[in-house]
Amino acid sequence: LPYQIAVIPGDGIGKEVMPEGLRVLRAAAARFGIALALREIEWASCDWYQVHGEMMPADWKAQLQGCDALLFGAVGWPATVPDHISLWGSLLKFRREFDQYINLRPARLFDGVPCPLVDRQGRPRQPGEIDMLIVRENTEGEYTNLGGVMFAGTEREFVIQESVYTRIGAERVLRYAFEQARQRRRRHLTVATKSNGIAISMPWWDALAAEVALDYPEVTVDRQHIDILTARFVLQPERFDVVVATNLFGDILSDLGPACTGTIGLAPSANLNPDRRFPSLFEPVHGSAPDIYGRNIANPIAMIWSAALLLDFLTRGEGAGRAAHDAILRAIEAVLREGPHTPDLGGDADTTRIGQAIAERVVAG
Ligand code: NAI
Ligand code: MG
DSSP states (O other): OOEEEEEEEESTTHHHHHHHHHHHHHHHHHHHTOOEEEEEOOOSSHHHHHHHSSSSOTTHHHHTTTOOEEEEEEOOOTTTSOHHHHHHTTHHHHHHHTTOOEEEEEEEOOTTSOOSOBOTTSOBOOTTSOEEEEEEEOSSBTOOOOEEEESTTSTTOEEEEOOBOOHHHHHHHHHHHHHHHHTSSSOEEEEEEOTTTSTTHHHHHHHHHHHHHTTOTTSEEEEEEHHHHHHHHHHOGGGOSEEEEOHHHHHHHHHHHHHTTSOGGGOEEEEEOTTOSSOEEEEESSOOOTTTTTSSOSOOHHHHHHHHHHHHHHTTTOHHHHHHHHHHHHHHHHHHHHOOOOGGGTOOOOHHHHHHHHHHHHHHO
16 A cells, blocks of 8 residues: 655745755655655645635545645745744644644754854865754644733733643653663754753753653763754764754754754754654644746755655565655765755756756665
8 A cells, every 4th residue: 555645845945945855756766665645735825725714624634634745835925924824734734633742853964064153273064074864843842832921011020931731742752752862873962951040941851851861871871951963063073963852942943953963954954753643743843935936046955855754654564665765864964075056056047957866866876
């Protein structure tokens, strides 16, 4: 039976990078004998909102019944729909309703990509010096709507917004991060915390991390306060392997990490429901980029890498899916090293050309 994939291009450059993601996905699936049934969906876009007055149909969940994964471009067109409506009306619904509690965001410096970071001697960072995996808690923590503004407009005005960490929620993301660390060469895990300032929930989070660590003696762990951790991302990125963080801290780190590796146009992400009770969602970290949309110059590599993560997850990191993922990554590495490049990397190739170059290498092996 083929894997059922819902394909949601969304808005702006989502519509330009998705065809290249699909081109490479199809090439890899064909080469490694993975049967896919792709279904393109036009809702979860601002175009659809313009006609229907909402981002998704009321029966969106029923329409996605039976699908194994979602491949998502980007959503948002601020000229016609406010960002909080487009985002909360689509992507954030998927993350929460499908319990995609892991947000996985690799950040890696590639050969051929100019790095904005330098070492203490002022030399640009080299590939191999930045290779990290950020594991962000994706459904709870600081992002809640528990709270409100009281006595607005009076001198007694105040606002409260609660953070919520459940034992189940924190423990499952910690375990997931330890598992990832265990499978990597360096077997190192950094726990992002802030237990000096946030004196109740963060020591609780630290204690839980220490408890889970007992089950992973082969993984070295260090705990860092989020403020110095962000400084070290920039100054000493080679210290990091896997980094686990709460929703807010992880959100910040997972934009900073890719920024340290040259261009946001490379950064992929996986929003996972590891229990597989619900479909997982794979998308580039970047948004719809209205400033460059329509010229076909967006870098499609974040989208293509996201498709590789999808294949790997579908087949549980084994067999054909893992081989397809690795083949796509090797093709991406080769194209970054030898060109062609899109303008964000200083080149003049268009989106389609990059997709074709990567697909050709996937086919050639
Ligand atoms: P953005 O990621 O769309 O763009 C930021 C900057 O990076 C822009 O200068 C853009 O041209 C550049 N850029 C982004 N992706 C690129 C690529 N693949 N190749 C080359 N350059 C690239 O973020 P921005 O401008 O803050 O948001 C624009 C819209 O996207 C908003 O509506 C926002 O809400 C939405 N958005 C959606 C996300 C999603 O669907 N997951 C994530 C972030 C933003
Ligand atoms: Mg963010």
